[in-house]
Amino acid sequence: MVFKRLLGSLGVGGPTVDTVLHPGAVLPGAIVTGQVELKGGEADFDIDQVSLELLARVEVEHYGGESEGTVAFDRFTVGGGFRLAAGEQRSVPFGLTVPWETPITELYGQPLGIVLGVRTELAVSGAKDKGDLDQLMVRPLPAQEAVLEALGQLGFGFRSADLEYGRIGGTGQRLPFYQEIELTPGPQYAHAMRELEVTFLANPGGMEVVLEADKPGGFFSAGHDAINRHVVSHDGVPHRDWKEVVDAWLRQLIATHGHHTVPAPYEHGAPYASHGHDGHHSHGSHGTPDGHHGGHQRSGPSTGTVVAAGAAGLAVGVAGGLVAAEVVDEVGDFMEGDEE
Template sequence: MVFKRLLGSMGVGGPAVDTVLDLTTAAPGGSLTGEVRLTGGRAGFDIEHITLELVAHVEAETEGGEHEGTVAFERFHIGGGFRLAEAEHRSAPFAITLPWETPITQLHGQPLGIVLGVRTELGIAGARDKGDLDPLSVGPLPEQEAILEAFGQLGFGFKSADLELGRIGGTGQQLPFYQEIELTPPTQYAHQVNEIELTFLAHPGGLEVVLEADKRGSLFSGGHDALGRHHVSHVGAAHRDWNAVVGSWISQLLDAHTARAAHTPHSPYGHGAGHDAHTHKDDHGHHDGHRSGPGMGTVVAAGAAGLAVGVVGGMVAAEAVDEIGDFFEDDEDEDEDGGEEA
């Protein structure tokens, strides 16, 4: 998909920029290729640099409540140092590598409600202008897909997915945010837990899989969280019995959940250690203040990863697509209005 607009800082008659991505869907740790197409304006301009910036729409929980915003999580210099003549057409091809922890935005072609973008920035005459913003679709790694499929086969349903600003202590997390995929339990687990939150932290050698079982408190008792961490190698993932693997993870998690509720207020996994100032969970793994509710795109259509279909927060997939489009329009409007850069 191509978005085109004139560079606002250059005024009417300034150069225009299109960024064209070759792939419809990329993968974490994979290559993203395409080209930046420039068209000269009514005069010549010195293009000092062309930079691609990966951005994400994230949520942050603070003492003042929940906030949403845009976070830039990677930058790539792909060209510059030339003069773009009046009405000249020029292209700058690129091949960049996505971070391994890049969140997944879709599963079997169905959007999860995660919003990522590729922003093109031009440096012209000492000024910077964000001239183009394109949505970025990221599909799962094979083992991520297999794990999600296993949860679906075991009866879990997809509830929502979002990006949380902060770090999970004790992990090798690299990005300033992490993805949470919230799953609703099947009947046999419903009396033990309200939901399970799943986070993938991919790296060149494999995955860190972080699971959290959440049981919110009632009028007479507090809620309890239990956490589990598992390491999965990229090698041999296709030959594993993922239903059995994920089933054992769930059993361990719920056993820990029950033991914690009965005996101790502390997480047996030490999930809270090492959190920074923006962390989403406290030292016991509890969420600070408000829990994140369903975000946009909280419904995956039938068949996606075998997860049960449901409507959360009154939102359906088509409306999620509309809101994703609104995000990109709003972001570009802020740029044109002189808003702060991410």
């Protein structure tokens, strides 16, 4: 998807920009490549800087409810310091390393309704203007896919995926938002939880997996949320029995009362451990955007994305063809709204 836009602040006759990302989804922590195509206007212009910005459409929870906004989560300078002659065509190639925590936008080639974009900004003759905006597609890391596949084998089904503005307390989170993947429980876990939310926080050494279960109440107790956190390495993913590993995580999540610590297999700034918290929130929609405990408001599928689990693993299902159309609308709204 490519958008061409005349640089508004320069008026008619100014240069145009067309950013083209090389096709295909990128992995978190990997390099996305492409080129910025510039075409000179009716006069010569000094191109001071060519910059690219990574954007995400996120949900923000507050006491008045919930709203959506656009967050820039990384920025790169890819060129500049040259004169673009009238009518001249010039290509500026680039390679950007996307952050390890970049959320996944697709699973098995099917969109999840997460909207990311790459926006081009030019600093031209002392004036700055937003230019082209293109959709960025991200596929899961092997460890992320292994966890999701195991959940599918255990009978879980995807309900929706969204991005929540805020921080997860006690983790190594770096971005100002995090991804929540909401799942319906498998039959053997349905008595103990109404919903499971999964968050991945990846870094070069591995990733944290944050699990939150919405537990039903009993005759004499109200429903509450249970949270635990696990750390896995990127190494040796194909050699682990992920179904067994994830089942153990879930059983700990169901049974946990208090705090559990497990030695972390790698370091990222400081060693991490696997924790279990029963009914005590410490992050984002699991609390408030600043990471403090608050009223928990669960949001439904913002884009109508529905995913079903198959017996042989996860299979992305579309309910009545609604998902694809709504995802396209969401992308269009994101692109058009950000240009204004």
